[in-house]
Amino acid sequence: MGAWSARHRKTAVFGWLLFVVLATFLGGAHGSTKVTDAESMPGQVARAAKILDEAGIKSPAGETVLVQSAVLTADDPAFRQVVEQTATAVAATGKAADLRSPYETGAVSADRHSALLQFTVAGADREQAVAAVTSVVDAVAKVQAQHRELTVEEFGEASAGKWFQDQFTDDFARAEWTAVPLALGILLIAFGAVVAAVLPVVLAVTAFIAAGGLVALSSGLLHTSDDAGSVMLLVGLAVGVDYCLFYLRREREERAAGRDAATALRVAAATSGRAVLVSGVTVVVAMAGMFLTGIADFQAMSYATIVVVVTAVLGSLTVLPALLSLLGDRVEKGRLPLLHQLRRAGTDRAGGRAWNALLTPVLNRPLTATLLAGGLLLALAAPLLTLHTANLTFQQQVPRGNPLVATSQRIEAAFPGSPAPATVVVKARDIASPEMTTALADLRAKALASGRMHGPIDLQLHREANIAVLDIPLAGSGNDATSAAALTTLRDDVVATTVLKVPGTEAPVTGSTAGSYDFNRRMSDAMIPVFGFVVAFAFLLMLMSFRSLGIALTAVVLNLLSVGAAYGVLSLVFQHGVGASLFGTAGVGAVESWVPLFLFVILFGLSMDYHVFVVSRIKEAHDRGLSTRAAVSYGIRSTAGVVTSAAVIMVGVFAVFGTLSMQSMKQMGVGLAVAVLLDATVIRAVLLPASMTLLGERNWYLPRWLHWLPRLEHGEPAAEPAPDRPAVLV
Structure with missing residues (x-):
């Protein structure tokens, strides 16, 4: 590959550029198909998402507004007035649906100092809800500004999703603009010349861009995710630069040892090129192991990493030798005198x-x-030995001091389990039959009687699809042993002895606690x-x-x-x-x-x-x-x-x-x-x-019985070094 590229320099270089442009254009035109909820999680969570998807039932993004006072209770006229003003402001945005007053649902804390105004954000899917929630958040903030003696704050799936979306975009951009100059700076120190330092970075970046297009183009067959894009940048930049570095440094070393340009390229291709190929294959094989998890997010990350590594290997073994052949010793152009002298001095120190x-x-x-x-x-x-893994909650994922975290914690303190209830998706032959109506009532009663779940329990009937959806708050924080025990009780006792007794019924339990529990089990398996x-x-x-x-x-x-x-x-x-604290964070327990x-x-x-x-x-x-x-x-x-x-x-x-x-x-x-x-x-x-x-x-x-293994040695050895003073670049 190296010899062919050196002989056909223009074909290799322009072929690479054409490949990058085509992959980027076609990927952009095709767009990215993202992993769905039904694909992203295992177990009952995946089954619940599939039932809702097949029935065309979109799970609306639930939001809550906490109205809280250290002095007033929910029964005081002034407190009630703020709740009603908040409800009016939210409704006036035109972005809220199913608005429920705490005086109708009973969502008032035990001490009567907190109340939850509940609603869903209008939108056919979560992305639309996230886009629409901004106006609602602004409306709630205006009410808070008028009543500073009370706490009026919003938290929910859409507002949290908005934060994640904005933060992911900002973080991804910051990673790009920080990692690339950082790699370039390190290479400048390593080579002491601008052209030699720029080559690996340019090839790594173009490999990442091309791989992104290929992943998007094939996402109709294997769905991708936002995490896959982050991982692709992380791995692609690191291995792309490293592979080019290995190859380029070996070529420069051979030239410094007195070999002509063609021979130096052949040696670099046969030695470092082979090492790059073996390393790339090893990364690909290792990442392929993630497909055994059966989880779509993992498969998306694995596939994206495989594509970017293969692309980086291809660039290192083809376009890099072509560019080195084209440039010759001009690859040392743009020398930085001090850095170059330091590098040469390091070489002499063997x-x-x-x-x-x-x-x-x-x-x-x-x-x-x-x-x-x-x-x-x-x-x-x-x-x-003490490692504990979990699907981190919103409070654990985001930095300390985040306003949404503070709101979530206040809601959790006043209404344990409310921010992340378990959801029972009941699919029956006839959801409105007397037998099922009785079973649903028994489920609600038994859940409350267990002591591990509490109200308010929200029930939504979809008669045309014969589906019922129940939101049941669990005891605990949503991600601790108490919540896990409550989930087990709900699944194995409450649901199993009520609605599942009705023939032809299935009732998977989903929610954030269930998602974490099922995900951990799948990871263990x-x-x-x-x-x-x-x-x-x-x-x-x-x-x-x-x-x-x-x-x-x-x-x-x-x-x-x-x-x-x-x-x-x-x-x-x-x-x-x-x-x-050295890493700008704090222990989150998992x-x-x-x-x-x-x-x-x-x-x-x-x-x-x-x-x-x-x-x-x-x-x-x-x-x-x-x-x-x-x-x-x-x-x-x-x-x-x-x-x-x-x-x-x-x-x-x-x-x-x-x-x-x-x-x-x-x-x-x-x-x-x-x-x-x-x-x-x-x-x-x-x-x-x-x-x-x-x-x-x-x-x-090597045992005799393994002598049949193929020989993969390189064909062009380097010049034999003197044992006491090995040739080296530092």
Whole structure:
């Protein structure tokens, strides 16, 4: 691929540009088809959404206005006047439907100091409701401004959705405008020249743009999501820049060693190009494991990541060698004198003083280094034993001090369970039959009698569809053990012994608590198959790539250590709050349900970037006759600069996501940044060389019964280094 691209430079470059333009245009013309509620959640939640969708019943976005006074009660005329004024203001917007006064529904707190005005926001779907809710929020704010002695605040699905929509847009734009300049700045330091630094960023950005078009174009077959777009940017920028960095640095290294331009490109294609291909395939295989969850959001994230990684690999192996062939030594244009001199000085130090200072004792005392580094990673992984996952509530997702969070907490304190009730969707043969009418009444009575649910219980009948929808507030916060126990009672006792006794009836229970419960169960069920799939295929890929049982086993064990340490840090920071202020957050008592599984598959893939790149260089040296210890020393030192630059870029990009507002994005960014940092330092600089030195020649052992494996070695070795002064770029 590299040789063809170098010979057909214009075809490769203009072909890439045409591909990017066509993919973007066609994707934009097609538009994105998003994951539906019925697809996004498992279990009874998915079944309830499907029943409503098939019946054409749109779940309206529910909103509430809290009217509260520390002095007045709901029975005082002044309090009642504010409630009525609020209802009039909301109705006057023309955006509210099914407006219900607390004096009609009984939505008055036990102490009589709080009341809830309930309504739905007009709109055929949630997106329209989110767009329409702004005028209602403004109307409520005007009433609050006129009655500062009372609290008049709005909270609900539409207003929360509006916040998420606006915040997601702002965060995504901030991530783009922060991550790209950050990567460019790191590359400027790494190369000391503007053209060499710009090339990887341009290719990574164009790969991301093209992949976005391809994902949108195919979203009719496999629906996409907003989270998929965030993940695609996160991974696409990181791996796109890294792949180009590996390739470009090897080409520049060969040119610095005196090879002509054509030979340098062939060596880079055969060595770094091969490493990029193996790394890309490993990421793709790892991400494919997420399809085993059966959850559409995960499948969307997995597919988007696979597309952007394949696109980045394609760009690195085709258009990059074409551009390097076209530019030649002009790739060093725009040198920044100070940075360029520092880089050249680093080269002369043969691996850099810091790396030499670290690697020498590691190679001299490999057992001690293994025990110390392994102990550190195991200590970081220890909090994993207390890891608790959940679908984070709105209060947990958004930053502390958010006005909507404060309103939600006030509503929760006055009306436990009201902000997120459980919803029972009853589908019967005849919803209006006497038998079903009695069963619905029994359901309401038994729910209240259980002590784990309370009123007001809202019932909506859809006679033409033979469906009834009941909203039943649960005890607890909506995301704790009390709410989970209430949900279990509702499903297994209340519903099972009332409406489900009527023949031909189904009654799935949905809602935010149910969604979190069902999602966690599906994650638990999927964990072993996904982990097994990813580990097995990563092992097989390493085995085929290096024809070594020891290297394949070492790769898996080291990756598991880095993932375990990342899990431990997540639990310590985001669940228990230790050091959370350093990341601009606070402990929320749980880690987002999808984050651990997502981190596992993506880290297992990304960690192979460094592993394949470093071990490939070690194997090159060993194949030329160096001893294992000398080959390890050469391989680590000769890749030190590339691994450092690549790791800094990845950590920087991931850390940008750790600064975003939403807790799930913050957890994902911090988890990835910590894991990559540990992987590039503790593992690649200490554990990998120490373990390979301990294993010695056993690193290259392949049982006879596996000799049938195909040979995937590169065909163009680099110039043999002098063992005491390996050639390297830092």
